[in-house]
Amino acid sequence: MKKTEKTTYSLDFMRRLLKGWSSRLGFILLALIILLCLFGPFLSPYGVNDIDLQNMYTGPCMAHWFGCDAMGRDILTRLLYGGRYSLLLGLSSALLAAVLGIIFGVVAGYFGGKIEAFIMRFMDIWSALPGMLLCIMISAFMGAGFFATVIALTVGNIPGGVRMTRGQVLAERKKEYIEAAESINGSKMAIMFRHLLPNVVQPMIIITTMSIGSMITMAASLSYIGLGIQPPTPEWGAMLADGRVYIRNYPFLITFPGLAIALTVLALNLLGDGLRDALDPKLRD
Amino acid sequence: MGRYILKRLMTMIVILVCAAILVFTLMYFVPGDPARLQLGVDIPEAILQAKRHELGIDTPYIVQLGKFLYNAFLRFDFGYSWKYGVSVMEELIVRLPRTLMIGIPAMILNVLIGTVLGIYSAIHEGKWQDSITMVIAMVFVSAPNFWVALMFILLFALKLNWVPAFGIENLQSYLLPIICSALPGIAVNARQARSSMLEVVRADYITTARAKGQKDRVIVRKHMLPNAMMPIITGVAGGLCQLVAGSPVIETVFSIPGVGAYMLSGVNLRDRPVVCGCVVFFALFTSLVILIMDLSYAFLDPRIKAQYAKGR
Numbered sequence: 231m232k233k234t235e236k237t238t239y240s241l242d243f244m245r246r247l248l249k250g251w252s253s254r255l256g257f258i259l260l261a262l263i264i265l266l267c268l269f270g271p272f273l274s275p276y277g278v279n280d281i282d283l284q285n286m287y288t289g290p291c292m293a294h295w296f297g298c299d300a301m302g303r304d305i306l307t308r309l310l311y312g313g314r315y316s317l318l319l320g321l322s323s324a325l326l327a328a329v330l331g332i333i334f335g336v337v338a339g340y341f342g343g344k345i346e347a348f349i350m351r352f353m354d355i356w357s358a359l360p361g362m363l364l365c366i367m368i369s370a371f372m373g374a375g376f377f378a379t380v381i382a383l384t385v386g387n388i389p390g391g392v393r394m395t396r397g398q399v400l401a402e403r404k405k406e407y408i409e410a411a412e413s414i415n416g417s418k419m420a421i422m423f424r425h426l427l428p429n430v431v432q433p434m435i436i437i438t439t440m441s442i443g444s445m446i447t448m449a450a451s452l453s454y455i456g457l458g459i460q461p462p463t464p465e466w467g468a469m470l471a472d473g474r475v476y477i478r479n480y481p482f483l484i485t486f487p488g489l490a491i492a493l494t495v496l497a498l499n500l501l502g503d504g505l506r507d508a509l510d511p512k513l514r515d
Numbered sequence: 516m517g518r519y520i521l522k523r524l525m526t527m528i529v530i531l532v533c534a535a536i537l538v539f540t541l542m543y544f545v546p547g548d549p550a551r552l553q554l555g556v557d558i559p560e561a562i563l564q565a566k567r568h569e570l571g572i573d574t575p576y577i578v579q580l581g582k583f584l585y586n587a588f589l590r591f592d593f594g595y596s597w598k599y600g601v602s603v604m605e606e607l608i609v610r611l612p613r614t615l616m617i618g619i620p621a622m623i624l625n626v627l628i629g630t631v632l633g634i635y636s637a638i639h640e641g642k643w644q645d646s647i648t649m650v651i652a653m654v655f656v657s658a659p660n661f662w663v664a665l666m667f668i669l670l671f672a673l674k675l676n677w678v679p680a681f682g683i684e685n686l687q688s689y690l691l692p693i694i695c696s697a698l699p700g701i702a703v704n705a706r707q708a709r710s711s712m713l714e715v716v717r718a719d720y721i722t723t724a725r726a727k728g729q730k731d732r733v734i735v736r737k738h739m740l741p742n743a744m745m746p747i748i749t750g751v752a753g754g755l756c757q758l759v760a761g762s763p764v765i766e767t768v769f770s771i772p773g774v775g776a777y778m779l780s781g782v783n784l785r786d787r788p789v790v791c792g793c794v795v796f797f798a799l800f801t802s803l804v805i806l807i808m809d810l811s812y813a814f815l816d817p818r819i820k821a822q823y824a825k826g827r
Contacts, residue, residue, distance in 0.1 A: 454767070
């Protein structure tokens with residue numbers, strides 16, 4: 231009996247996504263990191279803020295795999311706990327930036343004329359200040375904390391998405407299905423978000439996946455220079471900021487948090503590369 | 516072409532002014548009383564009021580904004596630092612060479628090594644040279660810049676003692692900052708250059724060139740490079756802007772008193788003239804980079820050049 235393979239779009243998509251070894255590695259790595267950050271803290275015998283002055287600056291050993299920091303807090307536990315902050319920061323700000331970018335981009339591309347000119351000129355002004363600088367300013371403006379940092383990261387990263395989406399819409403809006411929708415007097419909202427959106431959203435999916443990684447890095451840089459999330463909170467960048475004074479004597483204090491960021495971003499980038507290959511219709515067989 | 520450049524320059528000035536207004540407004544509404552930040556907590560109201568008058572922040576927003584724009588764009592004067600009382604422009608001129616000492620070599624490394632690596636790996640597509648280059652590029656795209664810098668300090672400065680770890684005592688101390696600023700850009704450019712070269716490889720005119728028996732070297736130089744150049748230039752310009760934007764972080768890591776560190780100290784002390792001065796300066800740099808990028812598109816691509824010639 232011949233076995234017929236079941237193919238739905240999502241199955242087919244997953245198969246294509248996990249075809250290459252690099253995207254497979256990224257997928258596994260990311261799943262592992264997410265699971266560890268979700269459940270890891272429950273497995274650890276130590277609390278996040280358990281101060282243990284007997285174990286100040288203890289190097290990596292059996293009891294404390296990644297060592298202890300200046301207050302004897304277990305670094306591995308803090309890393310796992312802090313991963314929640316870092317991942318959530320990256321995810322929420324990347325998604326927020328993507329949504330806003332798509333909305334402005336679709337509106338600018340679809341309406342054209344004065345509205346487009348206004349939005350695009352505004353984006354020009356916006357991006358005259360490179361992302362990180364804007365993040366620093368907004369972060370100073372909004373103050374410290376999780377929510378403020380999400381806003382700072384989001385605001386700094388909107389213009390790219392707007393440009394991208396607008397370009398896609400411009401290529402798409404002259405096609406027949408849009409003309410058909412317009413000729414049956416479909417509402418502008420429906421045309422923009424029901425008909426145009428699904429056809430222009432693909433590149434944004436790839437960019438957003440990649441930007442989760444860069445947002446995590448930016449959040450860490452912000453905490454490192456003393457803005458964003460502040461030290462007692464175990465965010466990865468804040469842990470780096472905490473440990474940098476001890477670089478000479480206790481380098482493990484900055485090695486592990488940085489490694490955590492690097493691995494997470496690496497996983498996201500590998501996955502993003504895989505997504506690009508899987509979604510690119512030119513390469514689909 | 517001349518008319519186009521002129522038009523672009525005008526747009527650039529408008530954008531700069533708008534960016535300056537944006538920054539000024541942000542810093543104006545930042546929470547915290549500047550006078551209190553300068554003088555301390557237990558200060559009588561009268562003295563605070565005098566300080567506010569001295570700093571010129573007792574006038575309405577619109578008056579302050581007008582004064583700032585007039586001074587910044589017509590007299591090239593950003594005022595005096597609230598904290599230190601030093602002219603921001605003079606301080607910028609002192610600090611600029613230090614930032615450029617990092618930025619310019621990093622930029623050159625960025626363009627040269629990044630592009631060459633990308634082309635190299637595109638030519639060897641699928642072979643081990645390609646894989647190794649791309650894996651290394653992926654690692655440096657992913658690892659946070661400032662953490663790589665810390666690790667390099669640990670290895671090359673503290674363990675091996677080849678270069679000083681912090682400060683700007685001698686020329687060697689610029690070595691690590693330059694390399695660390697250049698690395699992510701090199702990695703991004705290598706990836707960009709590789710993928711745009713690969714896109715070109717599959718084009719029909721390359722097949723034609725091969726079919727007529729053209730030498731590989733000539734094909735790469737004459738047919739592939741010019742066509743692959745556009746995305747590469749976009750990548751290089753993006754990298755330059757990243758370099759500028761990253762300078763506050765990298766200068767913090769290496770304790771280099773450059774423009775980025777100056778801006779950051781301004782942000783932390785709510786020192787509005789300092790922040791506005793630095794940001795306008797950064798924005799000027801970014802706009803210039805984008806302008807040069809657009810012009811080089813026209814220079815490289817005859818199709819775009821023809822559009823300008825028609826007087827667009």
